[in-house]
Amino acid sequence: MKTVDARGLSCPEPVFLAKKAMDAGEYPFAVLVDDTTPLENIKRFANQNKQTIKVYEADGEYTITFEK
Numbered sequence: 001m002k003t004v005d006a007r008g009l010s011c012p013e014p015v016f017l018a019k020k021a022m023d024a025g026e027y028p029f030a031v032l033v034d035d036t037t038p039l040e041n042i043k044r045f046a047n048q049n050k051q052t053i054k055v056y057e058a059d060g061e062y063t064i065t066f067e068k
Contacts, residue, residue, distance in 0.1 A: 002029040006038060007061065014038035015045050018066070022051065027068035034061045 004021050006014035014033055021029045033039050039055070039062045046053045046066065056063045 001065075002026045004029065004031045007032050007034040009033075009038070011038050011041050015041050018042050018045060018064075022049065022066060027066060029066050031064045031066070032061060033064070036062075039064065 002021060002024075004017045006017050009017075014031065015038070018031045021031070031042060033042065042064050043053065043055070045051075046064070052067045054065045054067065056065070
């Protein structure tokens with residue numbers, strides 16, 4: 001599974017990286033973030049684009065898995 005490491009990045013960059021991975025069509029893929037702001041923005045982006053995602057949290061870091 002492809003993993004996009006967006007930890008430490010400010011919005012909108014994590015959303016742009018998620019879009020780039022989505023456009024590449026390599027499903028499933030995961031996006032890693034370490035703040036709730038990019039988490040919420042990526043969740044909103046996924047919803048707007050009718051993507052199925054799962055969110056996992058561990059030690060203040062989030063893994064957002066995009067599935068097709």
